[in-house]
Amino acid sequence: MIEVKNISKSFGGTQVLNDVSATFEKGKVNFIIGRSGSGKSVLTKCTVGLLEPDLGHVFFDGRDFTTMNRNERKEIRKEIGMLFQGGALFDSMTVAENIKFPLKMFSDMDEDSMSARVQDCLSRVELEGQGEKFPGELSGGMQKRVGIARAISMNPKYLFCDEPNSGLDPQTAIVIDNLIADITNEYGMTTVVVSHDMNSVIEASDTIHFIHNGEIAFKGNNAEMMVSDSPTLNDFIYASKLMQKLRDTSSYKKG
Amino acid sequence: MATVLHKPEKGKVFRRQLVKEMSIIGVESVGIVALLSVFMGAVMCLQTAHQIGGWIPVYTIGFTVRQTMILEFSPTLIPVILAGKIGSNIASQLGTMRVTEQIDALEIMGVNSAGFLVLPKFVAGFICIPVLVIMSMVLGVSSGAVIALISGVSSMADFEYGLQVDFVSYDVVYALIKTTVFALIMTSVSAYHGYYTSGGAIEVAKSSTKAVVYSVVIIMLTNLVLTKLLLT
Numbered sequence: 001m002i003e004v005k006n007i008s009k010s011f012g013g014t015q016v017l018n019d020v021s022a023t024f025e026k027g028k029v030n031f032i033i034g035r036s037g038s039g040k041s042v043l044t045k046c047t048v049g050l051l052e053p054d055l056g057h058v059f060f061d062g063r064d065f066t067t068m069n070r071n072e073r074k075e076i077r078k079e080i081g082m083l084f085q086g087g088a089l090f091d092s093m094t095v096a097e098n099i100k101f102p103l104k105m106f107s108d109m110d111e112d113s114m115s116a117r118v119q120d121c122l123s124r125v126e127l128e129g130q131g132e133k134f135p136g137e138l139s140g141g142m143q144k145r146v147g148i149a150r151a152i153s154m155n156p157k158y159l160f161c162d163e164p165n166s167g168l169d170p171q172t173a174i175v176i177d178n179l180i181a182d183i184t185n186e187y188g189m190t191t192v193v194v195s196h197d198m199n200s201v202i203e204a205s206d207t208i209h210f211i212h213n214g215e216i217a218f219k220g221n222n223a224e225m226m227v228s229d230s231p232t233l234n235d236f237i238y239a240s241k242l243m244q245k246l247r248d249t250s251s252y253k254k255g
Numbered sequence: 256m257a258t259v260l261h262k263p264e265k266g267k268v269f270r271r272q273l274v275k276e277m278s279i280i281g282v283e284s285v286g287i288v289a290l291l292s293v294f295m296g297a298v299m300c301l302q303t304a305h306q307i308g309g310w311i312p313v314y315t316i317g318f319t320v321r322q323t324m325i326l327e328f329s330p331t332l333i334p335v336i337l338a339g340k341i342g343s344n345i346a347s348q349l350g351t352m353r354v355t356e357q358i359d360a361l362e363i364m365g366v367n368s369a370g371f372l373v374l375p376k377f378v379a380g381f382i383c384i385p386v387l388v389i390m391s392m393v394l395g396v397s398s399g400a401v402i403a404l405i406s407g408v409s410s411m412a413d414f415e416y417g418l419q420v421d422f423v424s425y426d427v428v429y430a431l432i433k434t435t436v437f438a439l440i441m442t443s444v445s446a447y448h449g450y451y452t453s454g455g456a457i458e459v460a461k462s463s464t465k466a467v468v469y470s471v472v473i474i475m476l477t478n479l480v481l482t483k484l485l486l487t
Contacts, residue, residue, distance in 0.1 A: 050359055070367075077365035088356035102364050105264055160363075 001026045002158060002190050007046055007056035009039075016042045017053070018214045028206035029184050029191045035236060039214040040194045041162060047192070048080060048160055049073055060158065078106050081151030081189075083180075085163040087143040089135040089150070095122070096131030099150045106154065121149040125179060141172035148179060152187065159184065159191040165200050173197065177204040196236075198243055201225075210236065258369040259377065259446075272375040280341050280376065280442075281383030287340060288333055288387045289394055292324070295332075296395030297402040299323050304408035316409045317417020320399035322426075329391040330430035331478050334384060334437035338470035342445035345376055346466035349449025350459035358450070373446040377439070384438035385431055392430070429485045436481065437474050444470045 002024040009017040016039045024030040032040045045051040047058050049065060058065045060076050068076070089098050099118045103109055109117065122128055125145040135143055144164060151159060161180055165173035181204045184191040195201060201208060201222070208225050210218035212232045218225065226247070228234065238244050263269035303319040349372060352358050361368040396418065403409040409417075445466035452462040 048363055050362060074365040077363060080363055082360065082363045084356045084360060086355055088360040090357055090360075091355075104268055105364065105366055 001061055002047065002192065003059040004043070004047055005057045005059070007043065007053045007058070009042055009046055009051065009053050016214050017046065020056070020211070020214070020216055022209050022216060022219070024190050024192050025207060026190045027184065027188045029181050029193060029204050030207045030209070031201050031205040032192065032194045032209050032211060033196055033201055033236070034211035035196065038211045040196075040211050043211065044160060044162060044192065044194050048082065049077070078154060079157040081154065081156035081159045083144065083147045083151050083159070083161040083164055085166055087135065087140075087147045089143060089146055091135050093134075094131060095127070095133050095135065095138070095146050098135070098146060099131075099153050102150065102154050117153060121153050124152065124183070125149045140167050141169075141176065144168065144172075144176050145179065148176075148183065152183060155187065157189060159187075159189045161191070161193040161195075163195055163197075164193060165195065165197050170199065173200065174203060180204055198237060198240070212236075258367060259373045261367055261370045261374075263370060263374065264366060268371075269375065272371070273378055276375040276379035277383055279344065280379045281387065284337060284340060284383070284387055285390070287336070288391050291333070291336060292329065292391040292394040293398040295328055296320055296324060296398035299328075299395070300399035300402045301406065301408065304403070304406070313409050313413045314417035314420060316403060317399070317414035318420055319417075321396055321418050321422070324392050324395035324399075325426050325430050329388045329395060330433045331437070331474070333388055333391050334434060334441060335471055335474055337384060337387070338437075338441045338445075338474060339467050341380070342441050342466045342470045343463045345442065345445040346449035346452075347459055347463040349373075349446060350452035350462040353450065353452045354455055354459060369450060373442075373450065376446060377442050380438040380442035381435065384441075385434045388430065388434040392427075432485060433478065433481050436477060440473050440477060441470045444473060 004020060004022045004024075007017050007020045008015070020039075020043060022032075022043075032043060034040045042051060046053040046056075047065075049058075053066065056066070060079070063076065065073065065076055089095075090101065093101065096115075096118050099121050100114050103114045103117060107114070118131060119128070122131055125148050127142060127145055127149065130138070130142065130146075135146065138146065159180070164176050164180060168176065177200050180191060180193065183189070193200070193204070205222055207221055208218070209216055210225070210230075210233050218228055218230055218233045220228070225233065225237065228237075238247055299320045300316055303316045307313070307315050349358075352372070358368045358372070361371060400411065400414050400418075403414045404411055448462040448466040448469070452458050
């Protein structure tokens with residue numbers, strides 16, 4: 001479980017996060033949603049330590065990450081996997097080398113065990129036989145899957161996914177959503193997904209945190225979100241005609 | 256800087272990175288350094304021959320080629336040229352890794368990204384650039400000798416005498432001290448600009464340009480200071 005308590009962050013006088021608190025539950029896919037610029041990526045970066053919050057604390061299973069020194073944080077970071085928006089694969093390495101990299105750096109596995117683990121991860125994301133290719137030779141969806149394979153190579157306790165579906169077609173996006181949900185269940189991880197894609201939210205979310213103007217404006221699950229009274233949340237959810245149609249025709253319709 | 260100089264997480268991985276960087280910084284620069292040194296030594300020989308005459312002895316040609324190559328061209332201008340080649344390479348590589356979140360990915364894994372990416376470049380520059388400069392000195396002087404013979408501006412005996420006259424071995428030490436300092440300046444300034452890039456492709460290009468310009472300016476200023484400190 002990851003707990004974020006009273007996080008505030010500003011850049012040059014602009015308050016991006018204001019006293020944000022949230023709990024991301026173990027074994028669940030926890031979504032952070034919100035409009036572009038609402039602060040959801042900043043919240044994620046503060047949570048994983050890529051940015052230092054001005055105020056507040058982050059707890060990984062009760063361990064206060066914000067007060068740890070670099071070496072103590074390193075131990076927690078070995079338990080974190082992250083899928084970046086653009087994949088962030090090392091383009092000078094092959095797919096297999098990308099997945100093997102964390103194992104080489106932090107495990108005592110021998111070469112054969114590492115290769116076996118790489119094959120396991122590749123088959124988990126259905127990319128068998130692609131290990132010798134370079135990231136530039138893969139499609140966007142395949143790069144995302146390699147990113148997931150690399151993120152899970154060390155059997156992480158916590159998985160962070162930043163806009164996992166950006167730039168993907170709807171069918172590939174669903175494949176990625178399902179993969180994230182399946183892996184979360186399989187490994188019993190605490191998964192945090194940052195997204196503004198409502199299809200993903202409906203497809204894969206267990207819990208949802210909606211950020212608006214740097215504050216948590218809604219916490220709940222899918223069904224609660226659909227019938228929320230919050231005008232800002234409703235403006236966000238039902239921005240597309242498709243979602244409006246769903247609201248008007250589905251059981252979510254109020255009254 | 257303290258983060259860069261941290262002990263590497265895995266010695267084996269560091270050694271592999273170091274070999275890769277030595278190949279990029281050292282081996283891949285041999286061609287350009289050799290080309291420039293050969294032509295500069297040859298031109299220096301012909302220009303000196305053109306300037307002297309009358310009471311100035313012919314062995315001055317060998318003497319001038321030696322002094323120019325050892326004192327200034329090889330230890331200062333070769334690092335300036337390498338600042339363009341290697342500096343822009345380092346800054347653009349690190350800048351691209353920054354804007355495509357590859358550095359963030361390293362940090363998330365718990366890897367000391369500055370140490371992992373910058374330290375091998377630092378060490379490779381420290382080892383390879385002085386070697387390239389020694390190679391430049393040898394090639395420059397040799398090409399001067401060859402062109403002197405071919406063009407007939409000096410006999411080999413005169414040229415050899417010029418190479419040996421008033422030779423002070425400290426000049427080579429001075430040159431290598433300068434070169435080592437310039438290598439550290441070039442790699443650290445370029446790595447700094449690349450590592451702290453933010454934004455997109457335009458910022459990567461700007462970082463690359465800044466890395467070269469700042470490296471050259473700092474090398475020139477340091478050259479003045481070191482020359483004053485070490486030679487006068």
